[in-house]
Amino acid sequence: MLILFLSFFGLFIGSFLGVVVDRFGTKQSVFVGRSECEHCHVALKVIDLVPVASFILLHGKCRHCHAKISWKYPLMECITAILFGLTAWRYTIPMLLPVGFVPVHLDLFLFRDLLFVSLLLILFLIDARHGVLPDVFTLPGIVLITAMNIWLGIPLMTLVVGGLVVGGFFALQYFVSRGTWVGGGDIRLGVLLGVMFGLSQGVLSLMIAYIIGAAFALVLIWRKKAAMKSTLSFGPFLAIAGWIVLIFGPYISQYYLPF
Ligand SMILES: [Zn+2]
Structure with a gap:
Protein backbone atom coordinates (compact mmCIF):
# COMPACT_ATOMS: atom_id res chain seq x y z
CA MET A 1 0.00 0.00 0.00
CA LEU A 2 2.72 2.42 1.07
CA ILE A 3 4.79 1.49 -1.98
CA LEU A 4 1.87 2.24 -4.31
CA PHE A 5 1.02 5.46 -2.52
CA LEU A 6 4.59 6.76 -2.60
CA SER A 7 5.03 5.79 -6.27
CA PHE A 8 1.90 7.77 -7.07
CA PHE A 9 3.15 10.65 -4.94
CA GLY A 10 6.47 10.38 -6.83
CA LEU A 11 4.71 11.19 -10.13
CA PHE A 12 3.73 14.60 -8.77
CA ILE A 13 7.07 15.26 -7.09
CA GLY A 14 8.77 14.29 -10.38
CA SER A 15 6.62 16.83 -12.19
CA PHE A 16 7.66 19.48 -9.66
CA LEU A 17 11.36 18.53 -9.84
CA GLY A 18 11.13 18.85 -13.63
CA VAL A 19 9.99 22.45 -13.17
CA VAL A 20 12.84 23.11 -10.71
CA VAL A 21 15.38 21.82 -13.21
CA ASP A 22 13.80 23.64 -16.19
CA ARG A 23 13.75 26.96 -14.37
CA PHE A 24 17.30 26.62 -13.06
CA GLY A 25 19.45 29.35 -14.58
CA THR A 26 16.39 31.40 -15.58
CA LYS A 27 15.00 34.20 -13.45
CA GLN A 28 11.62 32.53 -13.15
CA SER A 29 10.69 31.45 -9.63
CA VAL A 30 9.80 27.82 -9.11
CA PHE A 31 6.63 28.68 -7.22
CA VAL A 32 5.35 31.61 -9.26
CA GLY A 33 3.80 31.31 -12.68
CA ARG A 34 2.00 28.45 -14.35
CA SER A 35 3.95 26.15 -16.65
CA GLU A 36 3.47 27.00 -20.30
CA CYS A 37 3.86 25.36 -23.67
CA GLU A 38 7.48 25.73 -24.82
CA HIS A 39 6.22 26.44 -28.32
CA CYS A 40 3.17 28.75 -28.16
CA HIS A 41 3.66 29.92 -24.53
CA VAL A 42 -0.02 29.45 -23.66
CA ALA A 43 -0.29 28.72 -19.92
CA LEU A 44 -1.20 25.08 -19.27
CA LYS A 45 -4.50 24.31 -17.56
CA VAL A 46 -4.57 22.23 -14.40
CA ILE A 47 -6.01 19.34 -16.40
CA ASP A 48 -2.95 19.45 -18.69
CA LEU A 49 -0.60 19.16 -15.74
CA VAL A 50 -1.60 15.74 -14.43
CA PRO A 51 1.61 13.66 -14.50
CA VAL A 52 1.86 11.12 -17.34
CA ALA A 53 -1.95 10.95 -17.80
CA SER A 54 -2.14 14.37 -19.50
CA PHE A 55 0.70 13.44 -21.81
CA ILE A 56 -1.09 10.25 -22.85
CA LEU A 57 -4.52 11.93 -23.20
CA LEU A 58 -3.07 14.75 -25.31
CA HIS A 59 -1.11 12.23 -27.42
CA GLY A 60 2.04 14.13 -26.45
CA LYS A 61 0.89 17.33 -28.17
CA CYS A 62 0.01 20.84 -26.96
CA ARG A 63 -3.76 21.44 -26.71
CA HIS A 64 -3.42 24.77 -28.53
CA CYS A 65 -0.66 24.64 -31.11
CA HIS A 66 -0.30 20.85 -31.35
CA ALA A 67 3.47 21.13 -31.01
CA LYS A 68 5.05 18.02 -29.58
CA ILE A 69 5.55 17.98 -25.80
CA SER A 70 8.95 16.67 -24.81
CA TRP A 71 8.91 13.06 -23.57
CA LYS A 72 11.37 14.13 -20.89
CA TYR A 73 8.46 15.27 -18.69
CA PRO A 74 6.60 11.95 -18.42
CA LEU A 75 9.97 10.16 -18.26
CA MET A 76 11.06 12.31 -15.31
CA GLU A 77 7.72 11.64 -13.57
CA CYS A 78 8.01 7.88 -14.11
CA ILE A 79 11.64 7.70 -12.94
CA THR A 80 10.77 9.64 -9.77
CA ALA A 81 7.80 7.34 -9.17
CA ILE A 82 10.01 4.24 -9.58
CA LEU A 83 12.69 5.62 -7.23
CA PHE A 84 10.07 6.58 -4.63
CA GLY A 85 8.48 3.14 -4.92
CA LEU A 86 11.85 1.39 -4.52
CA THR A 87 12.66 3.57 -1.51
CA ALA A 88 9.47 2.43 0.21
CA TRP A 89 10.04 -1.17 -0.93
CA ARG A 90 13.44 -1.41 0.78
CA TYR A 91 11.69 -1.03 4.16
CA THR A 92 9.72 -4.21 3.51
CA ILE A 93 12.89 -6.29 2.94
CA PRO A 94 14.77 -7.04 6.19
CA MET A 95 18.08 -7.40 4.33
CA LEU A 96 17.80 -3.88 2.88
CA LEU A 97 16.97 -1.99 6.07
CA PRO A 98 19.34 0.92 6.74
CA VAL A 99 21.91 0.84 9.52
CA GLY A 100 20.44 1.95 12.84
CA PHE A 101 16.85 1.54 11.64
ZN1 LIG B 1 1.52 25.09 -27.58
Whole structure:
Protein backbone atom coordinates (compact mmCIF):
# COMPACT_ATOMS: atom_id res chain seq x y z
CA MET A 1 0.00 0.00 0.00
CA LEU A 2 2.72 2.42 1.07
CA ILE A 3 4.79 1.49 -1.98
CA LEU A 4 1.87 2.24 -4.31
CA PHE A 5 1.02 5.46 -2.52
CA LEU A 6 4.59 6.76 -2.60
CA SER A 7 5.03 5.79 -6.27
CA PHE A 8 1.90 7.77 -7.07
CA PHE A 9 3.15 10.65 -4.94
CA GLY A 10 6.47 10.38 -6.83
CA LEU A 11 4.71 11.19 -10.13
CA PHE A 12 3.73 14.60 -8.77
CA ILE A 13 7.07 15.26 -7.09
CA GLY A 14 8.77 14.29 -10.38
CA SER A 15 6.62 16.83 -12.19
CA PHE A 16 7.66 19.48 -9.66
CA LEU A 17 11.36 18.53 -9.84
CA GLY A 18 11.13 18.85 -13.63
CA VAL A 19 9.99 22.45 -13.17
CA VAL A 20 12.84 23.11 -10.71
CA VAL A 21 15.38 21.82 -13.21
CA ASP A 22 13.80 23.64 -16.19
CA ARG A 23 13.75 26.96 -14.37
CA PHE A 24 17.30 26.62 -13.06
CA GLY A 25 19.45 29.35 -14.58
CA THR A 26 16.39 31.40 -15.58
CA LYS A 27 15.00 34.20 -13.45
CA GLN A 28 11.62 32.53 -13.15
CA SER A 29 10.69 31.45 -9.63
CA VAL A 30 9.80 27.82 -9.11
CA PHE A 31 6.63 28.68 -7.22
CA VAL A 32 5.35 31.61 -9.26
CA GLY A 33 3.80 31.31 -12.68
CA ARG A 34 2.00 28.45 -14.35
CA SER A 35 3.95 26.15 -16.65
CA GLU A 36 3.47 27.00 -20.30
CA CYS A 37 3.86 25.36 -23.67
CA GLU A 38 7.48 25.73 -24.82
CA HIS A 39 6.22 26.44 -28.32
CA CYS A 40 3.17 28.75 -28.16
CA HIS A 41 3.66 29.92 -24.53
CA VAL A 42 -0.02 29.45 -23.66
CA ALA A 43 -0.29 28.72 -19.92
CA LEU A 44 -1.20 25.08 -19.27
CA LYS A 45 -4.50 24.31 -17.56
CA VAL A 46 -4.57 22.23 -14.40
CA ILE A 47 -6.01 19.34 -16.40
CA ASP A 48 -2.95 19.45 -18.69
CA LEU A 49 -0.60 19.16 -15.74
CA VAL A 50 -1.60 15.74 -14.43
CA PRO A 51 1.61 13.66 -14.50
CA VAL A 52 1.86 11.12 -17.34
CA ALA A 53 -1.95 10.95 -17.80
CA SER A 54 -2.14 14.37 -19.50
CA PHE A 55 0.70 13.44 -21.81
CA ILE A 56 -1.09 10.25 -22.85
CA LEU A 57 -4.52 11.93 -23.20
CA LEU A 58 -3.07 14.75 -25.31
CA HIS A 59 -1.11 12.23 -27.42
CA GLY A 60 2.04 14.13 -26.45
CA LYS A 61 0.89 17.33 -28.17
CA CYS A 62 0.01 20.84 -26.96
CA ARG A 63 -3.76 21.44 -26.71
CA HIS A 64 -3.42 24.77 -28.53
CA CYS A 65 -0.66 24.64 -31.11
CA HIS A 66 -0.30 20.85 -31.35
CA ALA A 67 3.47 21.13 -31.01
CA LYS A 68 5.05 18.02 -29.58
CA ILE A 69 5.55 17.98 -25.80
CA SER A 70 8.95 16.67 -24.81
CA TRP A 71 8.91 13.06 -23.57
CA LYS A 72 11.37 14.13 -20.89
CA TYR A 73 8.46 15.27 -18.69
CA PRO A 74 6.60 11.95 -18.42
CA LEU A 75 9.97 10.16 -18.26
CA MET A 76 11.06 12.31 -15.31
CA GLU A 77 7.72 11.64 -13.57
CA CYS A 78 8.01 7.88 -14.11
CA ILE A 79 11.64 7.70 -12.94
CA THR A 80 10.77 9.64 -9.77
CA ALA A 81 7.80 7.34 -9.17
CA ILE A 82 10.01 4.24 -9.58
CA LEU A 83 12.69 5.62 -7.23
CA PHE A 84 10.07 6.58 -4.63
CA GLY A 85 8.48 3.14 -4.92
CA LEU A 86 11.85 1.39 -4.52
CA THR A 87 12.66 3.57 -1.51
CA ALA A 88 9.47 2.43 0.21
CA TRP A 89 10.04 -1.17 -0.93
CA ARG A 90 13.44 -1.41 0.78
CA TYR A 91 11.69 -1.03 4.16
CA THR A 92 9.72 -4.21 3.51
CA ILE A 93 12.89 -6.29 2.94
CA PRO A 94 14.77 -7.04 6.19
CA MET A 95 18.08 -7.40 4.33
CA LEU A 96 17.80 -3.88 2.88
CA LEU A 97 16.97 -1.99 6.07
CA PRO A 98 19.34 0.92 6.74
CA VAL A 99 21.91 0.84 9.52
CA GLY A 100 20.44 1.95 12.84
CA PHE A 101 16.85 1.54 11.64
CA VAL A 102 14.15 1.62 14.30
CA PRO A 103 10.59 0.90 13.11
CA VAL A 104 9.15 3.72 15.26
CA HIS A 105 10.93 6.21 13.03
CA LEU A 106 9.88 4.71 9.69
CA ASP A 107 8.25 7.97 8.59
CA LEU A 108 11.38 10.00 9.34
CA PHE A 109 13.67 7.49 7.62
CA LEU A 110 11.40 7.52 4.57
CA PHE A 111 11.27 11.30 4.53
CA ARG A 112 15.07 11.52 4.69
CA ASP A 113 15.47 8.97 1.89
CA LEU A 114 12.91 10.63 -0.39
CA LEU A 115 14.53 14.02 0.18
CA PHE A 116 17.89 12.49 -0.73
CA VAL A 117 16.46 10.78 -3.84
CA SER A 118 14.87 14.06 -4.99
CA LEU A 119 18.02 16.10 -4.44
CA LEU A 120 20.04 13.60 -6.49
CA LEU A 121 17.47 13.80 -9.32
CA ILE A 122 17.82 17.58 -9.47
CA LEU A 123 21.63 17.42 -9.29
CA PHE A 124 21.77 14.64 -11.91
CA LEU A 125 19.80 16.66 -14.48
CA ILE A 126 21.39 20.05 -13.79
CA ASP A 127 24.91 18.60 -13.96
CA ALA A 128 24.09 16.68 -17.15
CA ARG A 129 22.63 19.80 -18.76
CA HIS A 130 24.73 22.67 -17.39
CA GLY A 131 27.83 20.92 -16.04
CA VAL A 132 27.47 22.35 -12.54
CA LEU A 133 26.35 21.05 -9.16
CA PRO A 134 24.89 24.22 -7.65
CA ASP A 135 25.53 25.05 -4.00
CA VAL A 136 21.91 26.12 -3.67
CA PHE A 137 21.03 22.37 -3.70
CA THR A 138 24.12 20.66 -2.28
CA LEU A 139 24.65 22.88 0.80
CA PRO A 140 21.06 22.78 2.17
CA GLY A 141 21.11 19.05 1.36
CA ILE A 142 24.21 18.51 3.54
CA VAL A 143 22.69 20.50 6.41
CA LEU A 144 19.26 18.82 6.24
CA ILE A 145 20.55 15.26 5.85
CA THR A 146 23.07 15.74 8.67
CA ALA A 147 20.38 17.17 10.95
CA MET A 148 17.96 14.33 10.15
CA ASN A 149 20.60 11.66 10.69
CA ILE A 150 21.50 13.12 14.10
CA TRP A 151 17.78 13.20 14.92
CA LEU A 152 17.57 9.54 13.88
CA GLY A 153 20.29 8.69 16.39
CA ILE A 154 23.14 8.02 13.95
CA PRO A 155 26.40 8.95 15.73
CA LEU A 156 27.73 12.37 14.72
CA MET A 157 31.20 10.85 14.34
CA THR A 158 29.94 8.47 11.63
CA LEU A 159 28.59 11.42 9.64
CA VAL A 160 31.66 13.59 10.09
CA VAL A 161 34.07 10.82 9.08
CA GLY A 162 31.90 9.87 6.09
CA GLY A 163 31.61 13.47 4.91
CA LEU A 164 35.32 14.16 5.39
CA VAL A 165 36.51 11.02 3.61
CA VAL A 166 34.15 11.05 0.61
CA GLY A 167 34.26 14.85 0.24
CA GLY A 168 38.00 14.83 0.96
CA PHE A 169 38.56 12.34 -1.84
CA PHE A 170 37.28 14.94 -4.31
CA ALA A 171 38.91 17.86 -2.47
CA LEU A 172 42.29 16.12 -2.86
CA GLN A 173 41.76 15.69 -6.61
CA TYR A 174 40.56 19.26 -6.82
CA PHE A 175 43.70 20.67 -5.21
CA VAL A 176 46.14 18.34 -6.98
CA SER A 177 44.63 19.18 -10.40
CA ARG A 178 43.88 22.83 -9.54
CA GLY A 179 40.22 22.25 -10.28
CA THR A 180 40.62 20.61 -13.69
CA TRP A 181 39.69 16.98 -12.85
CA VAL A 182 36.71 17.66 -10.63
CA GLY A 183 34.75 20.79 -9.76
CA GLY A 184 34.01 22.26 -6.36
CA GLY A 185 30.46 20.93 -6.67
CA ASP A 186 31.79 17.36 -6.72
CA ILE A 187 33.39 17.99 -3.31
CA ARG A 188 30.04 19.14 -1.90
CA LEU A 189 28.14 16.24 -3.46
CA GLY A 190 30.81 13.91 -1.99
CA VAL A 191 30.20 15.40 1.46
CA LEU A 192 26.44 14.91 0.96
CA LEU A 193 26.94 11.20 0.13
CA GLY A 194 29.29 10.88 3.12
CA VAL A 195 26.88 12.37 5.66
CA MET A 196 24.04 10.34 4.19
CA PHE A 197 25.81 6.97 4.19
CA GLY A 198 28.70 7.16 6.66
CA LEU A 199 32.17 5.84 5.86
CA SER A 200 31.84 2.31 4.46
CA GLN A 201 28.67 2.84 2.41
CA GLY A 202 29.99 6.25 1.36
CA VAL A 203 33.15 4.66 -0.03
CA LEU A 204 30.98 1.99 -1.66
CA SER A 205 29.03 4.75 -3.46
CA LEU A 206 32.33 6.18 -4.73
CA MET A 207 33.41 2.80 -6.10
CA ILE A 208 30.06 2.27 -7.84
CA ALA A 209 30.17 5.79 -9.32
CA TYR A 210 33.62 5.10 -10.79
CA ILE A 211 32.57 1.72 -12.20
CA ILE A 212 29.50 3.26 -13.90
CA GLY A 213 31.49 6.29 -15.06
CA ALA A 214 34.25 4.11 -16.54
CA ALA A 215 31.72 1.86 -18.31
CA PHE A 216 29.94 4.89 -19.74
CA ALA A 217 33.21 6.48 -20.90
CA LEU A 218 34.25 3.23 -22.60
CA VAL A 219 30.94 3.05 -24.47
CA LEU A 220 31.35 6.67 -25.62
CA ILE A 221 34.91 6.06 -26.79
CA TRP A 222 33.94 2.80 -28.47
CA ARG A 223 31.14 4.57 -30.33
CA LYS A 224 33.61 7.34 -31.13
CA LYS A 225 31.34 9.92 -29.54
CA ALA A 226 34.09 11.17 -27.30
CA ALA A 227 37.84 11.49 -27.52
CA MET A 228 40.09 10.09 -24.79
CA LYS A 229 40.83 13.59 -23.59
CA SER A 230 37.31 14.95 -23.26
CA THR A 231 35.85 15.29 -19.78
CA LEU A 232 32.52 14.12 -18.44
CA SER A 233 30.52 15.63 -15.62
CA PHE A 234 30.87 13.22 -12.72
CA GLY A 235 27.75 14.34 -10.83
CA PRO A 236 25.31 12.09 -12.72
CA PHE A 237 27.39 8.98 -11.90
CA LEU A 238 27.53 9.96 -8.23
CA ALA A 239 23.76 10.40 -8.29
CA ILE A 240 23.16 6.95 -9.81
CA ALA A 241 25.59 5.43 -7.30
CA GLY A 242 23.72 7.28 -4.53
CA TRP A 243 20.41 5.66 -5.55
CA ILE A 244 21.97 2.19 -5.83
CA VAL A 245 23.64 2.43 -2.41
CA LEU A 246 20.53 3.94 -0.81
CA ILE A 247 18.36 1.02 -1.88
CA PHE A 248 20.79 -1.92 -2.18
CA GLY A 249 23.78 -0.71 -0.13
CA PRO A 250 23.16 -2.87 2.96
CA TYR A 251 22.86 -5.97 0.75
CA ILE A 252 25.96 -5.19 -1.31
CA SER A 253 28.16 -4.46 1.70
CA GLN A 254 26.96 -7.56 3.55
CA TYR A 255 27.70 -9.97 0.70
CA TYR A 256 30.38 -8.35 -1.42
CA LEU A 257 32.40 -6.30 1.01
CA PRO A 258 33.23 -8.65 3.89
CA PHE A 259 35.86 -6.22 5.21
ZN1 LIG B 1 1.52 25.09 -27.58
